[in-house]
Amino acid sequence: MKLSQERAPILEALSQYRENRIVSFDVPGHKQGKGNPELTEFLGRQCMSVDVNSMKPLDNLCHPVSVIKEAEELMADAFGAANAFFMVNGTSSAVQAMVMSVCKRGDKIIMPRNVHRSSINALIVCGAVPVYVNPGVNKQLGIPLGMSVESVKNAIAKHPDAKAIIVNNPTYYGVCSNLREIVKIAHQAGMKVLVDEAHGTHFYFGDYMPLSAMSVGADMAAVSMHKTGGSLTQSSALLLGSSMNPGYVRQIINLTQTTSASYLLLSSVDIARRNLALNGKKIFERVTSLASYGIQEINKLGGLYAFSRELINGDDIFDFDPTKISVHTRDIGLAGIEVYDILRDRFDIQIEFGDIGNILAIVSVGDRILNVERLISALYEIKRLYTKNPAGMLDHEYIEPHVECSPQEAFYSNKKQLPLDDTLGKVCAEFVMCYPPGIPILAPGELITKDALEYIKYAKIKGCNLTGAEDMNTDKINIML
Amino acid sequence: MEMWYTEEQTKNVRFSIRCDKQKYSAQSDYQRIEIFSTPEFGDVLVLDDRIMLTTKDEFIYHEMITHVPMATNPSIKNVLVIGAGDGGTVKELTRYKTIENIDMVEIDSMVVDVCKEFLPTVSCRLSDPRVHVHIDDGLRFVRRVENEYDLIIVDSTDPIGPGEGLFTTEFYGNCFKALNENGILVNQHESPYYKTYSKAMRQAHKKLVEFFPICKVYQAHIPTYPSGHWLFGFASKKFHPTNDLNESAWNVLGIDTQYYNTRLHKGCFALPTYVTKQLLENE
Numbered sequence: 021m022k023l024s025q026e027r028a029p030i031l032e033a034l035s036q037y038r039e040n041r042i043v044s045f046d047v048p049g050h051k052q053g054k055g056n057p058e059l060t061e062f063l064g065r066q067c068m069s070v071d072v073n074s075m076k077p078l079d080n081l082c083h084p085v086s087v088i089k090e091a092e093e094l095m096a097d098a099f100g101a102a103n104a105f106f107m108v109n110g111t112s113s114a115v116q117a118m119v120m121s122v123c124k125r126g127d128k129i130i131m132p133r134n135v136h137r138s139s140i141n142a143l144i145v146c147g148a149v150p151v152y153v154n155p156g157v158n159k160q161l162g163i164p165l166g167m168s169v170e171s172v173k174n175a176i177a178k179h180p181d182a183k184a185i186i187v188n189n190p191t192y193y194g195v196c197s198n199l200r201e202i203v204k205i206a207h208q209a210g211m212k213v214l215v216d217e218a219h220g221t222h223f224y225f226g227d228y229m230p231l232s233a234m235s236v237g238a239d240m241a242a243v244s245m246h247k248t249g250g251s252l253t254q255s256s257a258l259l260l261g262s263s264m265n266p267g268y269v270r271q272i273i274n275l276t277q278t279t280s281a282s283y284l285l286l287s288s289v290d291i292a293r294r295n296l297a298l299n300g301k302k303i304f305e306r307v308t309s310l311a312s313y314g315i316q317e318i319n320k321l322g323g324l325y326a327f328s329r330e331l332i333n334g335d336d337i338f339d340f341d342p343t344k345i346s347v348h349t350r351d352i353g354l355a356g357i358e359v360y361d362i363l364r365d366r367f368d369i370q371i372e373f374g375d376i377g378n379i380l381a382i383v384s385v386g387d388r389i390l391n392v393e394r395l396i397s398a399l400y401e402i403k404r405l406y407t408k409n410p411a412g413m414l415d416h417e418y419i420e421p422h423v424e425c426s427p428q429e430a431f432y433s434n435k436k437q438l439p440l441d442d443t444l445g446k447v448c449a450e451f452v453m454c455y456p457p458g459i460p461i462l463a464p465g466e467l468i469t470k471d472a473l474e475y476i477k478y479a480k481i482k483g484c485n486l487t488g489a490e491d492m493n494t495d496k497i498n499i500m501l
Numbered sequence: 502m503e504m505w506y507t508e509e510q511t512k513n514v515r516f517s518i519r520c521d522k523q524k525y526s527a528q529s530d531y532q533r534i535e536i537f538s539t540p541e542f543g544d545v546l547v548l549d550d551r552i553m554l555t556t557k558d559e560f561i562y563h564e565m566i567t568h569v570p571m572a573t574n575p576s577i578k579n580v581l582v583i584g585a586g587d588g589g590t591v592k593e594l595t596r597y598k599t600i601e602n603i604d605m606v607e608i609d610s611m612v613v614d615v616c617k618e619f620l621p622t623v624s625c626r627l628s629d630p631r632v633h634v635h636i637d638d639g640l641r642f643v644r645r646v647e648n649e650y651d652l653i654i655v656d657s658t659d660p661i662g663p664g665e666g667l668f669t670t671e672f673y674g675n676c677f678k679a680l681n682e683n684g685i686l687v688n689q690h691e692s693p694y695y696k697t698y699s700k701a702m703r704q705a706h707k708k709l710v711e712f713f714p715i716c717k718v719y720q721a722h723i724p725t726y727p728s729g730h731w732l733f734g735f736a737s738k739k740f741h742p743t744n745d746l747n748e749s750a751w752n753v754l755g756i757d758t759q760y761y762n763t764r765l766h767k768g769c770f771a772l773p774t775y776v777t778k779q780l781l782e783n784e
Contacts, residue, residue, distance in 0.1 A: 367670050390638065390666055397644045397671040404678060 112138035114242030123148035156336030166197030194341035225300025353408030373456035430465035451488030585656035586612035588624030655688035
């Protein structure tokens with residue numbers, strides 16, 4: 021019999037466990053917090069008492085047969101998926117499981133270049149070869165968009181042997197591709213569609229949202245429950261369509277998944293799923309209205325451009341996530357990263373990211389109108405106090421890649437570290453990216469161009485946090501010999 | 502049966518007042534609103550478990566938050582009051598015939614309604630024709646205004662809950678913008694004694710100093726507020742609160758006060774050493 025969405029099987033089992041006052045001679049060694057009073061004082065006894073190990077009444081994430089299985093079935097049901105897996109190593113692990121479930125060494129996989137690093141990481145691990153589709157670029161904002169259907173068709177025609185296509189739904193900025201059409205043409209060509217929905221959990225619950233992966237028949241989707249769904253950081257879910265073999269996917273997940281999954285994370289997904297299933301519609305109606313109020317108010321100011329659904333063009337901006345506050349900052353002479361830093365350092369407001377020309381504020385289940393007012397007022401102040409002349413500012417976020425070899429080949433090749441300026445024209449053997457947003461400027465196997473070097477230096481000057489390279493300061497880059 | 506209202510002023514300190522009865526209790530969109538009648542302090546307004554005012558000692562707070570800036574610049578005509586839903590601050594301001602306009606911005610309409618009904622001696626002047634009550638978030642209201650007011654009075658709750666936005670950098674910055682070149686900002690500045698309050702006090706001072714060339718702090722003795730020792734901030738673009746005080750000009754007005762007088766005006770800016778030290782640390 022199908023369980024009701026009002027149930028939360030993992031929560032119920034943990035509550036039962038707590039009530040039973042079990043004497044534990046198993047791990048973890050803190051024994052419900054008693055062995056680490058300082059940590060218990062900090063996190064609270066309630067929390068420590070359910071930081072427990074897998075055991076019969078609590079099931080086991082690697083081989084779920086009881087309460088975790090039930091919770092995963094409820095998740096699948098809530099998201100309209102055939103199967104669902106709880107993930108405890110972030111949506112990165114879900115993205116990697118998707119890639120590794122459909123690609124083996126040497127297989128081709130089509131993806132937009134503005135994917136999160138986790139997708140390309142998966143290629144390094146499994147040895148699949150990327151076929152990049154250049155996303156559209158909005159000239160005014162400088163941001164990469166979704167993939168046009170035409171560009172996907174071309175990639176499929178050129179690489180009919182590719183195994184799968186990865187689609188961002190949405191991109192970090194909130195842009196969605198025409199997912200329904202992409203699924204259709206990919207399936208006609210016998211390719212699987214893997215959807216990175218790290219920022220799309222709410223698409224499954226709110227009204228007037230972009231289409232979700234499962235609703236248009238995609239094969240797999242990675243949804244970040246913790247990003248907009250309200251579960252604990254690092255908890256996530258992998259959704260499967262009916263075309264996938266759940267047993268095989270579980271084996272793939274278990275290649276790299278911990279055997280000591282945290283019940284704090286698992287219960288948080290369980291509880292968040294119940295809340296979304298029961299109240300999601302109402303929650304995201306509120307979230308959307310908060311975001312759209314924020315967007316309107318910011319645009320009243322002038323100078324700052326909060327972009328949203330007016331950009332929809334039926335192609336590489338097929339839809340736009342209405343819960344995001346994405347703001348273009350270049351016209352007031354400030355890089356996004358500068359606004360991001362000022363908001364935190366001067367106004368005590370932490371936003372999701374700032375890049376070269378934009379900032380992104382995420383509005384979610386936990387937000388209140390008073391906080392949105394603060395963000396708006398702080399942006400008013402930033403415009404009043406910090407506006408500069410925008411002349412000479414870098415105007416694009418996206419750099420077209422020149423792929424010389426597969427990420428795996430490049431990453432494991434013989435390599436050498438060279439100062440930035442000496443790397444022009446060489447093939448990069450590692451990632452270079454600003455984090456956040458974590459979209460590679462250079463990925464292993466790509467030609468280091470003048471454009472890329474210029475971008476890296478500019479990002480450093482503006483205060484971006486550059487990551488990925490072996491050299492922590494990104495003064496040097498590993499190149500292939 | 503004995504009935505006591507007890508406020509947990511800090512985790513380790515409680516303050517209790519004997520009550521005759523609870524006159525009102527309800528939850529608004531923003532906070533819990535309660536009114537008790539008490540033998541010692543008269544009627545007491547409580548928001549989210551914090552005493553906002555009592556009819557016996559409200560004169561101290563409301564006189565000090567209004568007459569200090571008004572005596573510093575008697576030609577103030579256009580005033581913005583933020584918070585202050587009880588009407589006490591407005592009541593003092595309306596005693597100046599020279600004030601032409603008072604905009605009062607309170608986020609919680611229920612506070613205004615409840616005070617009108619249960620605290621008529623405090624809210625009585627909200628109907629003055631010069632007073633315009635706006636039900637809005639102060640932060641939102643003020644960011645749309647530029648170069649308009651002679652005086653802004655921030656009569657807020659503590660910086661936890663609906664009053665939080667009124668202790669922020671963006672708010673003070675927007676207030677600076679909303680004031681004209683003679684502008685003065687006076688705010689409820691918390692207390693120096695208990696740690697949580699003194700932290701809010703220091704942060705507020707630090708933020709104000711970033712915007713206003715003149716930033717002073719003055720004190721009053723308010724029996725029902727935590728520690729009884731309460732502070733106000735005086736931030737100004739031009740007027741110095743004691744150097745520019747014109748005592749005779751204010752005294753000629755003949756405003757009958759219970760706490761404020763111009764001798765006290767000069768004295769209230771003389772702060773205890775430990776308070777001065779805390780403020781200097783943040784300048």
